[in-house]
Amino acid sequence: MSRFTTIWRKEVTDTLRDKRSLMMLALFVFIYPLIMWSTLNNVISKSTKADRETNEVIVIGGSQAPTLMQQLKQQGITVLDHDDMDEPAITALLKERKQAAVIRIPESFSKDYQDLRPATIELWSDSAADQRSKLERVTQVLNSYGISIAQARLLAHGVSPAVLRPVQVQEYDTATSASRSGKIIGAIFGIFFVATFYFCLNLAIDTTAGERERKSLEILLAQPVKPLELIAGKWLAGALICAVGLGLELSVGHFVLKSMPLEEISLSWRLGLPSLLLLIGTALPLCLFASAFEIALAMNSKSFKEAQTAVSFALLLPLIPVIVVPMLDLNTQSWMYAIPVLAEQTLMLELAKGNAVPATAFLTTAGVSLALALICVGFASWKLKSEKFVLGV
Amino acid sequence: MKHWMRISLPIIAVGTQLLSGAAQADGPATPISKQGESCHLPNYEEPLRCVRINVPVDYAAPAGDSISLHVTVAPAFRETAKADPLFVLAGGPGQAGSGIVFLLDRAFKKVRATRDIVLIDQRGTGKSGKLDCDDLRDSETVTEAEQEALISNCLRNLKAPVQHYNTANAARDLDEVRKALGYAEVNVWGGSYGTRLGQAYARAFPDRVRALIIDGVAPKEQLLGEWGADAQHSLEAAFAHCEQDPVCEKTYPTLRADFRMLADNVEAGAVTLSFNHPRTAKPLSFVLPYSSFSETIRMMLYSAEMSARLPFLITESSHGNWKPFIAQMYASSDWSSDSMAIGLTLSVVCAEDMPRITPEVLAAEQTASFLHGLQLKQWPRWCAVLNVPAIPYSEPTPLATPTLLLSGALDPVTPPHRAETALKSLSAGQHLVAANVGHGVSHLGCGPKLLREFLDAPTEKIDGQCLNDIPLPPFVINVAGPAP
Numbered sequence A: 001m002s003r004f005t006t007i008w009r010k011e012v013t014d015t016l017r018d019k020r021s022l023m024m025l026a027l028f029v030f031i032y033p034l035i036m037w038s039t040l041n042n043v044i045s046k047s048t049k050a051d052r053e054t055n056e057v058i059v060i061g062g063s064q065a066p067t068l069m070q071q072l073k074q075q076g077i078t079v080l081d082h083d084d085m086d087e088p089a090i091t092a093l094l095k096e097r098k099q100a101a102v103i104r105i106p107e108s109f110s111k112d113y114q115d116l117r118p119a120t121i122e123l124w125s126d127s128a129a130d131q132r133s134k135l136e137r138v139t140q141v142l143n144s145y146g147i148s149i150a151q152a153r154l155l156a157h158g159v160s161p162a163v164l165r166p167v168q169v170q171e172y173d174t175a176t177s178a179s180r181s182g183k184i185i186g187a188i189f190g191i192f193f194v195a196t197f198y199f200c201l202n203l204a205i206d207t208t209a210g211e212r213e214r215k216s217l218e219i220l221l222a223q224p225v226k227p228l229e230l231i232a233g234k235w236l237a238g239a240l241i242c243a244v245g246l247g248l249e250l251s252v253g254h255f256v257l258k259s260m261p262l263e264e265i266s267l268s269w270r271l272g273l274p275s276l277l278l279l280i281g282t283a284l285p286l287c288l289f290a291s292a293f294e295i296a297l298a299m300n301s302k303s304f305k306e307a308q309t310a311v312s313f314a315l316l317l318p319l320i321p322v323i324v325v326p327m328l329d330l331n332t333q334s335w336m337y338a339i340p341v342l343a344e345q346t347l348m349l350e351l352a353k354g355n356a357v358p359a360t361a362f363l364t365t366a367g368v369s370l371a372l373a374l375i376c377v378g379f380a381s382w383k384l385k386s387e388k389f390v391l392g393v
Numbered sequence B: 001m002k003h004w005m006r007i008s009l010p011i012i013a014v015g016t017q018l019l020s021g022a023a024q025a026d027g028p029a030t031p032i033s034k035q036g037e038s039c040h041l042p043n044y045e046e047p048l049r050c051v052r053i054n055v056p057v058d059y060a061a062p063a064g065d066s067i068s069l070h071v072t073v074a075p076a077f078r079e080t081a082k083a084d085p086l087f088v089l090a091g092g093p094g095q096a097g098s099g100i101v102f103l104l105d106r107a108f109k110k111v112r113a114t115r116d117i118v119l120i121d122q123r124g125t126g127k128s129g130k131l132d133c134d135d136l137r138d139s140e141t142v143t144e145a146e147q148e149a150l151i152s153n154c155l156r157n158l159k160a161p162v163q164h165y166n167t168a169n170a171a172r173d174l175d176e177v178r179k180a181l182g183y184a185e186v187n188v189w190g191g192s193y194g195t196r197l198g199q200a201y202a203r204a205f206p207d208r209v210r211a212l213i214i215d216g217v218a219p220k221e222q223l224l225g226e227w228g229a230d231a232q233h234s235l236e237a238a239f240a241h242c243e244q245d246p247v248c249e250k251t252y253p254t255l256r257a258d259f260r261m262l263a264d265n266v267e268a269g270a271v272t273l274s275f276n277h278p279r280t281a282k283p284l285s286f287v288l289p290y291s292s293f294s295e296t297i298r299m300m301l302y303s304a305e306m307s308a309r310l311p312f313l314i315t316e317s318s319h320g321n322w323k324p325f326i327a328q329m330y331a332s333s334d335w336s337s338d339s340m341a342i343g344l345t346l347s348v349v350c351a352e353d354m355p356r357i358t359p360e361v362l363a364a365e366q367t368a369s370f371l372h373g374l375q376l377k378q379w380p381r382w383c384a385v386l387n388v389p390a391i392p393y394s395e396p397t398p399l400a401t402p403t404l405l406l407s408g409a410l411d412p413v414t415p416p417h418r419a420e421t422a423l424k425s426l427s428a429g430q431h432l433v434a435a436n437v438g439h440g441v442s443h444l445g446c447g448p449k450l451l452r453e454f455l456d457a458p459t460e461k462i463d464g465q466c467l468n469d470i471p472l473p474p475f476v477i478n479v480a481g482p483a484p
Helices: A002-017 A018-053 A066-074 A086-097 A107-113 A132-156 A177-194 A201-213 A215-220 A227-259 A273-299 A303-316 A319-328 A334-338 A342-353 A359-385 B004-008 B142-154 B167-181 B193-204 B230-242 B246-251 B253-265 B290-300 B312-320 B325-333 B342-352 B359-368 B373-384 B414-423 B447-456 B465-469
Strands: A053-062 A077-082 A099-103 A122-124 B035-039 B048-056 B068-076 B086-089 B119-120 B188-191 B208-213 B272-276 B281-287 B401-408 B431-434 B476-478
Touching: A002 A018, A002 A227, A018 A177, A018 A201, A018 A227, A053 A132, A066 A077, A066 A132, A077 A132, A086 A099, A099 A132, A099 B086, A107 A227, A122 A132, A122 A303, A132 B325, A177 A227, A177 A319, A177 A342, A201 A215, A201 A227, A201 A273, A201 A303, A215 A227, A227 A273, A273 A303, A273 A359, A319 A342, A334 A342, A334 A359, A342 A359, A359 B208, B048 B193, B086 B167, B086 B193, B142 B342, B142 B373, B167 B193, B188 B193, B188 B447, B193 B208, B208 B414, B208 B447, B230 B246, B230 B253, B230 B312, B230 B359, B246 B312, B246 B476, B253 B290, B253 B312, B272 B325, B290 B312, B290 B325, B290 B431, B312 B325, B312 B476, B342 B373, B359 B373, B401 B414, B401 B447, B414 B431, B431 B465, B447 B465
Parallel strands: A053 A077, A053 A099, B086 B119, B086 B188, B188 B208, B208 B401, B401 B431
Antiparallel strands: A099 A122, B035 B048, B048 B068, B068 B119, B272 B281
């Protein structure tokens, strides 16, 4: 057993000496939480500045509807008056994406309004521009403006405004704000686990394909050490680096989310410290799997270069469940706990929602990763037994 | 939409000095998101928590019968919500907290970011054993005398011990709710009559109320039903606004004279209406009672938007076209909204206000306004049926709770001078007035933002200048509606 410990210690020390590997670790620990922080911060500051936020619309012929202009202003929408424009001019203006919309009130508006005919208001927008929420606010104002006029007219005719509403659709949403935010944050957090595969990337390739190419693997094998011990040492060294990285990354992420005023955008981060520790603990086998998987792939390659290619290609695999599953908009199902990365993401999502997670979910998550890790380790040590491989022929 | 404004008749509470029960031992609370059960209420899309809390009917006999109070909780968006929630008290008396959930989005969204919002159905309202008269809403064809009989009959059949349905007991209930939900202290928002209840609660349990927001302030001194002068003032203001508006002035040059003529004709019983019902188109015909005429006008003054229709309505009616007026008269009964619990309205008024109405007050009220003392004539008859004992009045005691008072300058029932009266006994109060607003300010313009600002730092001075940015709605000048 001491031989295995020696190898393990050697690999860890090697990695700690390697500035490039450490940089990569630090990068992944901080970069993603940082990206997440800046994204969310941007959304929050936008929403808290809603009163001052520049939601501008260009209005042509606004003098015909001063009340509408007032109502737009009351909803925090800045009205910019403009002379008449033709279609290319409006299109060009909207392309600049400074304003959410152009409201054009044709000259026929006043007469139609006074004649009680539907008076046209043109609303120009560019649906390719990301201005939907701003545009929604504008249409809301337009709608309520129309409804209040309709009510006044019906009353003037001696008709109850209730006739406008033969059916009242009462919408009920069963999602609490907690479950909604769980979905969004769950997706954001899923990417955290993808990073797991990057933490031990350098170590996995360097200690296998790298050592073989540098011919130092031969020397190692010449020692009285079993292939399994050799692989296990390298594997657990990778897993340790990965575990440290993942633990740090999740903690940084947790404190970032905890410190943000998410309630300003009607979200919340409901994970407590014990749940976080439980989550990190359950995610540790994922590190074992990531490390073993990459070592196995590297061992299966003919050269260092090929190993790099194979492993970086394999890095795309964990992205699939993270990207595809949220798109399918599935409810949480137990099979999800059997797929590494997706399992951890699902677990986190459920915990963030404040749902009770059964113990089997934790066990499945950890168990599947562990089993896959062992298979990969088995494969790698079987590969190492072959002289053909070691000599690189 | 405007239900809250339309049906909030502020009634004045006689807050008898309550015995503050020392509620020391607040056990560790279950998180609010786990209390009660998930529920949906009309006019609100998202799930809320509905909690039932039993309180004694009679606090002098706590072992006796109990009432099950309905409490609606909207948990804060932040998981670690601030420990002090906002209790929301509706108007009336007779309006239920569960009936104004739409205010969650319109007025309390910014507050809810960090605080739980707790809407309480006062005993005798909403889902807390509503003291109701069901058949009143469909009584549009009956005569005034028949309607009187309907109400009297309904009051006679109320099973509840109405003598216990008063402001003092409602305030005690609030503290039971606070205890049951596990809050050490609370903030209180009251609208209209809710301002009376809120002040009564703060006076009875000063240690439990961190801050008080009262919107449409009814001071303890104010008598329900004595509102002629304020209503008249509000009507005059609407006329004056029309005279200052060039288009309105030009369209309705004889507005005041037209109104006087109409009022005189209606009072003389000279107006017979033959029309099709605005909603059902059923042909109807009756002599317009003065009470219906004056009450329709008074109700329109509650919101500036409706006041802006007044000149059109008055002028059309004076030309013999009563259709717009009739449609307005039935407007509030056209929507299937939760109605006032008239049994509770009267159980409070008859015990707390009517005993204080002296012949002098009555005489003055008769001549103070176009209302001619309407409610003060009706209510004593109903009070005789209800027969609740009078609650002795005491002057308001000084209150040091940080308080935000909100008033609309055009309010026909709780105009700014009412808040100024309340301010005399509120040593840490600040009063904000919105120039172009009627009854109820919190949900308009920058109101929601100010609520949050105040609750975050109740002792800081709030700049309410932005409330004056709320514009006066345009007048309806012809059948096409207001200026576009």
